[in-house]
Amino acid sequence: MLQALPADLGFLAEVLRRYPVRVLFRGEVLPEGPLRGERLWEESEIALYWEGPPPSQEVREALRLLLKVFREVLELRERELALLKSQEETSRLLGLLLHEIKNPLMSVLGALELTLEVEGLPEEAKELLSIAEKSARRIQDLLNKAREYLRLGQGVRLKSERVDLKALLLQVAEEMRPLARRKGIALRLILPKREAWVYGDREWLYQAVLNVVNNAIKYTPEGGRVAVRLLVGPEQYGIAVSDTGPGIPKEEQERVFEPFYRASTRGEVEGTGLGLALVKRVLEAHGGEVRLRSRLGQGSTFLLLLPRPRPGQRAPVGRLLLLMVALIALARLPIFPAPLGSKAFGEVPAGEVVRLPGLELAFSPEAKGEARRWRSLWGGGNRVQVSLEGGGVEAVRDKPLPLVLSTPEGQVRPTGTHLRLSREGGARLSLYRGKVALGQETLPAGEGAVLGKGVRRKLLAAPVVRPVPGPEGEVVFRLLGPEGTRAFRVEVRSGEAVVLSAKVEGNLFRYLPQADRLSQVRAMALDEVGLEGYPSDPVPFRERRSFYEGRKRLPQDPAGAEAFLRRAVSAFPDDAEALGELAFALYLQGRHGEAKPLYEKALALLDSPDIRVRYARLLYHMKRYGEAEASYRLVLAGDPGNLDARWGLAEVVLALGRAKEAELLARQVLAMEPSYPLARFTLAKALLEQGRREEAKVLLREELRLRPHPEVAELLNRVLGTP
Structure with a gap:
């Protein structure tokens, strides 16, 4: 067994600090003090005593497993320490050799540089000296990379800082462009608009990305292309480096990350075989990984994956990269x-x-x-x-x-x-x-x-899911299943939650929003025995609870609707529908000046006929008849059957004094929809402007019979000459 007992017992006490326990091991008690309480477990040289209230069965089981594992770990650590001692001696010797070689190498390089600057040297001598300098620099590069690789494997402490991946890639591209230009290679950098950052050691991450991009340029023939993309996934960031180089044979792709291994397709291009090994170590030290996809003659893509910080996650306090067999096994x-x-x-x-x-x-x-x-x-x-x-x-x-x-x-x-x-x-x-x-x-x-x-x-194939907006802000999903479908299982997810899982008998599913958030819906077709077939692709949608509640309150409670719709706009500031509904709520309260810029912002995001018709009605009430007419005509140009736009245009041209044109437009509305609200009222006003009082009376009486309205009653009273 292991001889360094105090250290090992201290390790065990740290593990068990959350429990009221004492451990007896080879006569040593931790924490120090008299043994009291119930003896939970004893085996060979280890015993565990519980000093608090009786523990739950789960805690008993956990402690029993812990003590059992601890005995095995002690033996494992003894072997591991012997291995580490051997590795440390080898690494120390290698580090010393690298340091001792570096000093004379610098002297050789300096002497070669000075000699090459001497005037009058024969060309043959210059050529030989250039070859010597080139070889010396290659040895220098090999030594530098070997030292970096050795450092990363010896327990170097990685810094933990916020690293802006976009800025890092811009810096790498800036450094690599001169090399790419010299080779006639097009180097392209593609970055997302959103920010992308991780916690890690910027210096090491920069070196890893630089190695991959440098390799891509180095091994790509002249006139080729190298693309560097920053990819954003739900759990990880990816840095993809693609080239049009010779590619790597499939049987060699796993080995290219081994130290000193060079692929057979690398040809005459010089290299140390350590660059990708270093990349692999750096990525793994940051909790990530590196992947390779390559085909002979078609180039390669290296994908560097790094975990995304979770919302609210704090920067870790810097960790020691310890390549120790025992801790890995214990973990x-x-x-x-x-x-x-x-x-x-x-x-x-x-x-x-x-x-x-x-x-x-x-x-x-x-x-x-x-x-x-x-x-x-x-x-x-x-x-x-x-x-x-x-x-x-x-x-x-x-x-x-x-x-x-x-x-x-x-x-x-x-x-x-x-x-x-x-x-x-x-x-x-x-x-x-x-x-x-x-x-x-x-x-x-x-x-x-x-x-x-x-x-x-x-299993049945995946159904097709098509979202359709509901009349009040809810979402209706149309489900198209394969042959043999008897029902559907519909699932709504939002973030880390399954919001809803429901069985649907028909092919329509109406979903009432529960919050203001981004969600996804999937569906599975159920066969006659209830087996759930393949899930459809997730269909993302905006779940707009505030919009739904606000839409339901319009137009009977515009002030109440406004409160909900403001929350909807706060949650989704680029939601044209929410902006348009908020503007409509303000319009109904007579706050035309506040409504106008909201309508204009909504139309800039989505020029929909519904929003534009309401905007034109607002302009009409603000007496901006020319702008209102232009908006109505724009809607009718795209949709001649839009009755709201045709009736609104009739009101506008009537206000502009074009009664005959207003009459024609109002008659067109009634021809298409005889029960259209207030169309008879507009037609009656147009007829009155032309002096046709009797026809107007008939229309006003008919409108009052169908739909009592104070403005209609007031106009009819004026026509009849009654108070």
């Missing part, structure tokens, strides 16, 4: 019980999307059952078990993370899969990718099963 041992999502340990996190390394679990809002997760105290070693009693869960598993899903009807052990498991009227499993063990059989991708019934069948 993967699942020894500590932890909750899954925001719920307490043992509870299914209904309505949550839980993301772990290599695993995503999305639980429906009505999910019930038990969920258990075990992990190490360093965040690795996840193991998840879910016992589902109701609702559903979707699992996307990309790494070998232990996962067990079970229902009263049976257990599911997926291997690299994407699946859905639900318990609506019995357990149903839909497998989209990978394999699943069902008892002694294996369910292949593209099939589903009713657990406990022996029913297995092919």
